[in-house]
Amino acid sequence: MTSGIGQNVKRKEDKRFITGKGRYTDDHRNDNQAYAAFVRSPHAHAKVLGIDAEEARGMEGVIDVLDGHQLTGDGIGNLICGWAITSKDGSPMNMGAWSALATDTVRYVGDAVAVVIAETNAQARIAAEAVMVDYEELPVVVHAIDALKDGAPQIHDNAPGNLIYDWELGDEAATDAGLAEAAHVTTLDLTNNRLSPNPMEPRSAVATYDHAEDHYTLYTTSQNPHVARLVLSAFYNVAPEHKLRVIAPDVGGGFGAKIYIYPEEITCLWASMKTNRSVKWTSERGEAFLTDMHGRDHVTHAKMGFDKDGRITGFKIDTIANLGAYMSLFSSSVPTYLYAPLMSGQYDIQNIHCNVRAVYTNTVPVDAYRGAGRPEATYLVERMMETAAREMGMDPAELRRRNFVQEFPHQTPVLMQYDAGDFPKILELAQEAADVAGFEERRREAESRGKLRGIGYSTFIEACGLAPSKAAGSLGAGVGLWESAEVRVNPAGTIEILTGSHSHGQGHETTFAQIVAERFGVPVDSVQIVHGDTDKVQFGMGTYGSRSGPVGMSAVVKAMDKVEEKVRQIAAHTLEASEDDIEISGGQVKVKGTDKAMAWHEVGLAAYVAHNLPDGMEPGLKETAFFDPVNFSFPSGAFICEVEVDPDTGQTQVVRFTSADDFGVIVNPMIVEGQVHGGVTQGIGQALLEQVVYDEQGQLLTGSYMDYTMPRAADVPFFDVQHHETPSPNNPLGVKGCGEAGAIGAPPAVINAITDAIGTNDLAMPATPQAVWRALRAAQKPMAAE
Amino acid sequence: MTKVTMKVNGRKVGADVPDQTLLSEFLRENLRLTGTHVGCDTSQCGACAVHVNGKVVKACTALAVSLEGAEVTTIEGVANGELHPMQVAFNDNHGLQCGFCTPGMIMAGIDMVNRYREEGRELDAAAIRHELEGNICRCTGYHNIVKSIQDAAAKM
Amino acid sequence: MEMSGEHRIAAPRDTVWAALNDPDVLRACIPGCESLEKTSDTTMEAVVRQKIGPVKARFNGAVELLNIDAPKSYTIQGEGKGGVAGFAKGSADVRLAEDAGETVLTYTAQAQIGGKLAQLGNRLVGSTARKLAQQFFVNFHNHLTDEDPPEA
Structure with missing residues (x-):
């Protein structure tokens, strides 16, 4: 079969995108369309003393100017964080109030205080400039470490000292003992740089209230429209769920930033009711930098101990995580349960202790960005391994090999039970593909051109496929993390798959169709994937955490099981055979070993005409299933990066990048490799280019593509992507998920390569030419002094 | 308001627009050609790239009224019945994921292939990467975009 | 952002x-x-129209004179609100010294910007502020002496 599992099926969805016929949120325009422009705070921390909208109200095209007092007055609820983290002293996390439009205090530059609704976008924006807000400035704190200091400005009254929680995982005493008995201890202080996710499609919302039906429709740029509806309904009191339809049409990338329900969507829905108009808001890129949730931003001190043979004896981590001005939807989970449980990496470590303090600052809220917690953990573990190997004079690959987990299942001391993998194999695969044996010669050749060439490793594991609902619930999650699917076989045999997963670039319309084609032997073109609309799909948890494969596809498989069961019964009845003898292949439903068969569409027709069904069988051929995994999935990978550094300028070029990934069973290698290319490039971006910068007053200095450096085509090489499959035992397809691997594994590989090239471990991300040049000069100081 | 007329995708169009109307807004809002995307506000991302009088232009950098009489081709107009080789190549080589930057990439790709051919220069991978300086993609890591343009160049 | 300068006024x-x-x-x-x-x-209250980088704004500002030691020195402090464009604020310590019947004016100033101004114009603030200060003193000198200032 050419369209089933494991085949490079070209994407079905491409046609509309390559012809300009994609339908993104901003492409929707209603007849009575009005436009929203937000009035945002230019101060990072201030009291709002008053809002003067009189001039704006009188301006051409202005329909209304609305503020936070009206919003809260109408009962719209505060934004919430849906994952409750408990501090180690047993106290609950300190969540400060966050209103969609600030009423009395603004806490970051960009915090919205009012919204102007006007006939045109330009009129709304011009009028927004005329809204005068009287602020009384308050002292500002930007960095997490400063926020914890005595006398730091207090951001939320209910979070004394700006501390949200002080949380730990692992056995501290055992870890201290492990470190005490170590023959060698490596210590690292690392910063994980703050990033802006930057999906290329800016966020957008088109909200329409129908007074006659008392019903809302929201088109929005969401990775999880059902979660959006749930939260908008249950917590923000916009409308009950049956009166609110959320549609996430074509969505131009997410990377985490489009998981959350933002103030703008809430406000547009409410404003459409207030003004009796359809209200549209589309973010400008500058607004996106100011309001899209940021990612990362950790400061960490860590120690890893080794015995004389290089085996890890203990790993102790102390992290401060900057969560920004408010707690975003899943923010609390990112530096805790998506971070500390990954500290065992691919290694058999008996003693791990991780302490995390999360703090408020006067910056954009921080939440999940591609990888979410796992890149931060991996960066720490993999820089630690490379640095320790250098300190101990060992080959970094050999040090890793000595510590690899060899047997599965493997229980780590930090919650996770690894289910399957072959870490030595993927490292070997990567080393061969990267021609590590030939590296020294390449280094010499580069030297002859005046370049410093370095090689760096990253061997990492992810916990993906979020997640077993029971486990997530026991750790504080406010939602279950299963997925749902519905398989509808139509009377003529075509198939519709309704899924709660959401595709915003992942290619579900193709890959989900492939698993149906594989199962029922129908052409991919006769399978339609329906997603992203709460009126069509009953419920779903959406796409993030590399979960569409392991969880979303598994739900489809479960529903297909039920369909197949009924197909067998109908065919057995019609063909007068035993159900056990029915087989489905090549578009035929056959009786094994005979020439008796029904075409696939004949079974569909039989189910719907219902003239000759088994006694008691309901007509129709449509089944629903929910899949809740019993464990995370654990994709793993070995990345090898080679860089060349120009010692005169500090300019770094990634010249070779090899990945060997174990994603379990791969449905479409072409699409999976594309996910790796993109993820690795975001990882290279974090390592070399990207950094959100605030000044001490909390002003965002990287607020456009002039100052925030996105990876461009010339910043990256072609990638060599290798695969090795150890199927996940915990879902029916054996898939593990592939969306985040690149972003998780790449940053340490790049930095390890640069530090290898320049001969010093003292280098922070992003390794800009200036940073590399400085590190190189600092390392060469004794020579310079001659 | 100023009256502007131009030929877009071979069709004569005209409208009264405010003077500050950008070509990108004119295409999206007046003509409802929503394949031209706006991904930034500082003319860096290239999602809005179109062809004006045969050359690639970022539609967010041009005022509509400055293009009186111009011939404009957008992503909706490159196909002419069957797909352009550049469009086919993006599908064949998985040169797109979310699709948002894709129209700009395709318009930039067609332009660079034509330009290099006219100038008799070789459009190798390094040249393609250099030429894509003004087009940002967040999904693909550019790997398959470069391959798509290489592939199309061989077939155009 | 900080800057300082000296101007001789005839x-x-x-x-x-x-x-x-x-x-x-x-x-x-x-x-x-x-x-x-x-x-x-x-x-004093002032309205000033300015452009920093790509951001154009009309600032409504309040200006206050502090530490007055007539006719030798004062501190001039101001804050301008530019609506959506953000804000600018700053202060300057200004000293006047007599020298051969003319006056030597020295100042040290610090300025801060916020909002869209900082987001898009931050890299240009230093050069813009210096240019504006220079422009002010050229104007000021011309106003008092009816002639162009001597070359620095």
């Missing part, structure tokens, strides 16, 4: 001091100043 110190306290002179000399009115002996 006028007696008392004349310079008076001009520095004269709303009409300040209005004429501040680049982009649309209005400037005294609200008390030491406070």
Whole structure:
């Protein structure tokens, strides 16, 4: 079969995108369309003393100017964080109030205080400039470490000292003992740089209230429209769920930033009711930098101990995580349960202790960005391994090999039970593909051109496929993390798959169709994937955490099981055979070993005409299933990066990048490799280019593509992507998920390569030419002094 | 308001627009050609790239009224019945994921292939990467975009 | 952002001091100043239109004179609100010294911007502020002496 599992099926969805016929949120325009422009705070921390909208109200095209007092007055609820983290002293996390439009205090530059609704976008924006807000400035704190200091400005009254929680995982005493008995201890202080996710499609919302039906429709740029509806309904009191339809049409990338329900969507829905108009808001890129949730931003001190043979004896981590001005939807989970449980990496470590303090600052809220917690953990573990190997004079690959987990299942001391993998194999695969044996010669050749060439490793594991609902619930999650699917076989045999997963670039319309084609032997073109609309799909948890494969596809498989069961019964009845003898292949439903068969569409027709069904069988051929995994999935990978550094300028070029990934069973290698290319490039971006910068007053200095450096085509090489499959035992397809691997594994590989090239471990991300040049000069100081 | 007329995708169009109307807004809002995307506000991302009088232009950098009489081709107009080789190549080589930057990439790709051919220069991978300086993609890591343009160049 | 400078003005110190306290002179000399009115002996209100990088804004500002030691020095402090464009605020310590019947004006100033101004114009603020300061002193010198200032 050419369209089933494991085949490079070209994407079905491409046609509309390559012809300009994609339908993104901003492409929707209603007849009575009005436009929203937000009035945002230019101060990072201030009291709002008053809002003067009189001039704006009188301006051409202005329909209304609305503020936070009206919003809260109408009962719209505060934004919430849906994952409750408990501090180690047993106290609950300190969540400060966050209103969609600030009423009395603004806490970051960009915090919205009012919204102007006007006939045109330009009129709304011009009028927004005329809204005068009287602020009384308050002292500002930007960095997490400063926020914890005595006398730091207090951001939320209910979070004394700006501390949200002080949380730990692992056995501290055992870890201290492990470190005490170590023959060698490596210590690292690392910063994980703050990033802006930057999906290329800016966020957008088109909200329409129908007074006659008392019903809302929201088109929005969401990775999880059902979660959006749930939260908008249950917590923000916009409308009950049956009166609110959320549609996430074509969505131009997410990377985490489009998981959350933002103030703008809430406000547009409410404003459409207030003004009796359809209200549209589309973010400008500058607004996106100011309001899209940021990612990362950790400061960490860590120690890893080794015995004389290089085996890890203990790993102790102390992290401060900057969560920004408010707690975003899943923010609390990112530096805790998506971070500390990954500290065992691919290694058999008996003693791990991780302490995390999360703090408020006067910056954009921080939440999940591609990888979410796992890149931060991996960066720490993999820089630690490379640095320790250098300190101990060992080959970094050999040090890793000595510590690899060899047997599965493997229980780590930090919650996770690894289910399957072959870490030595993927490292070997990567080393061969990267021609590590030939590296020294390449280094010499580069030297002859005046370049410093370095090689760096990253061997990492992810916990993906979020997640077993029971486990997530026991750790504080406010939602279950299963997925749902519905398989509808139509009377003529075509198939519709309704899924709660959401595709915003992942290619579900193709890959989900492939698993149906594989199962029922129908052409991919006769399978339609329906997603992203709460009126069509009953419920779903959406796409993030590399979960569409392991969880979303598994739900489809479960529903297909039920369909197949009924197909067998109908065919057995019609063909007068035993159900056990029915087989489905090549578009035929056959009786094994005979020439008796029904075409696939004949079974569909039989189910719907219902003239000759088994006694008691309901007509129709449509089944629903929910899949809740019993464990995370654990994709793993070995990345090898080679860089060349120009010692005169500090300019770094990634010249070779090899990945060997174990994603379990791969449905479409072409699409999976594309996910790796993109993820690795975001990882290279974090390592070399990207950094959100605030000044001490909390002003965002990287607020456009002039100052925030996105990876461009010339910043990256072609990638060599290798695969090795150890199927996940915990879902029916054996898939593990592939969306985040690149972003998780790449940053340490790049930095390890640069530090290898320049001969010093003292280098922070992003390794800009200036940073590399400085590190190189600092390392060469004794020579310079001659 | 100023009256502007131009030929877009071979069709004569005209409208009264405010003077500050950008070509990108004119295409999206007046003509409802929503394949031209706006991904930034500082003319860096290239999602809005179109062809004006045969050359690639970022539609967010041009005022509509400055293009009186111009011939404009957008992503909706490159196909002419069957797909352009550049469009086919993006599908064949998985040169797109979310699709948002894709129209700009395709318009930039067609332009660079034509330009290099006219100038008799070789459009190798390094040249393609250099030429894509003004087009940002967040999904693909550019790997398959470069391959798509290489592939199309061989077939155009 | 901090900056400092020194300017020699071919006028007696008392004349310079008076001009520095004269709303009409300040209005004429501040680049982009649309209005400037005294609200008390030491406070003024001003409207200034300025462009920093890609951001154009009309600032409504309050100006206050502090640490007055006539006719030798004062601190001039101001804050302008530019609506959606953000804000700019700053202060300058200004000293006047007599030298051969002329006046040597020295200042140290610090400025801060916020909102869209900082987001998009931050890299340009230093050079813009220096340019505006230079423009102010050229205007100021011309106003007092009716001639171009000597080359620095």
